Amino acid sequence: MDDRNESLILERKGVRPTANRILVLRAIRSQSRPVSLTELTEIMETVDKSSIFRVLGQFVEHHVVHTIEDGNGILKYEICDGEDDCTLDDMHAHFYCEICHRTFCFKTTPIPEIELPDGFTAESVTYMVKGICPHCSRA
Ligand SMILES: [Zn+2]
Ligand SMILES: [Zn+2]
Ligand SMILES: [Zn+2]
Numbered sequence: 001m002d003d004r005n006e007s008l009i010l011e012r013k014g015v016r017p018t019a020n021r022i023l024v025l026r027a028i029r030s031q032s033r034p035v036s037l038t039e040l041t042e043i044m045e046t047v048d049k050s051s052i053f054r055v056l057g058q059f060v061e062h063h064v065v066h067t068i069e070d071g072n073g074i075l076k077y078e079i080c081d082g083e084d085d086c087t088l089d090d091m092h093a094h095f096y097c098e099i100c101h102r103t104f105c106f107k108t109t110p111i112p113e114i115e116l117p118d119g120f121t122a123e124s125v126t127y128m129v130k131g132i133c134p135h136c137s138r139a
Contacts, residue, residue, distance in 0.1 A: 006021075006022040006025045006026050006029070007022060009025060009064065010022070010025065010064065013062045013063060013064045014062055015058060015059070015062045015064060020047055020051055020052075020055055021055050021058070021059075023044060023046070023047055024040065024044070024047065024052055024055045024056065024059070025059070025064065027040055027043045027044050028040070028065060028077060028078070028079060029079060030043070031043070032105070033078070033102060033103055033104050033105055034068055034070070034076035034077060034078035034094070034103045034105065035076055035077060035078075036070070036074050036075065036076050036077070037049065037052060037053060037056065037075070037077075040052050040056075040077075056077055059077070060077075063080045063082055063086055064079070064080060065077045065078060065079055065080055066078065066080045066082075066086045066124075068094060068103070068126060068128075069126060069128075070094075070096050070101075070103045070128070071094075071096040071103075071128040071130055072096065072101065074101075076103050078105065086124065091111050091124065091125050091126075091127070092105060092106055092107050092108075092109055092110060092111065092127075093106040093109040093110070093111055093127045093128075093129060094106065094126075094127065094128050094129070095128070095129045095130070095131065095133065096128055096129070096130045096131075097131070097132060097133035097135075097136055098130055098131065098132065099132055099133070099136040099139075100133060100135065100136050102133065104133065111125050111127040112127075
């Protein structure tokens with residue numbers, strides 16, 4: 001597979017593309033939904049959990065990925081489309097399936113704007129809809 005896309009994304013975010021970083025980024029990109037550390041260790045059998053965890057920390061710091069809480073206490077990572085910061089525009093609605101525990105991105109569903117009282121500044125918004133995904137409702 002071609003490493004160039006992953007390298008470019010990392011360089012654009014100011015992260016030096018090492019072999020592990022490229023692998024982790026590719027693993028996240030290969031899923032079209034937010035993934036947890038546990039899911040990543042299952043996808044990447046060749047990289048150990050602590051290395052993945054370290055790389056994820058660097059990715060979060062450089063806004064390569066951002067985290068969302070999946071509605072069940074589990075942190076999940078997804079590619080950040082923001083330039084050098086996580087903007088509120090970058091946030092979108094998510095759906096948590098209570099049967100298969102997967103989290104889905106609804107990128108075209110913006111989070112409704114919430115009016116905050118004076119003195120409050122929003123930094124991030126989590127909008128999580130919980131229910132049953134199409135796959136599980138067929139089963
Ligand atoms: Zn972001
Ligand atoms: Zn499901
Ligand atoms: Zn998402």
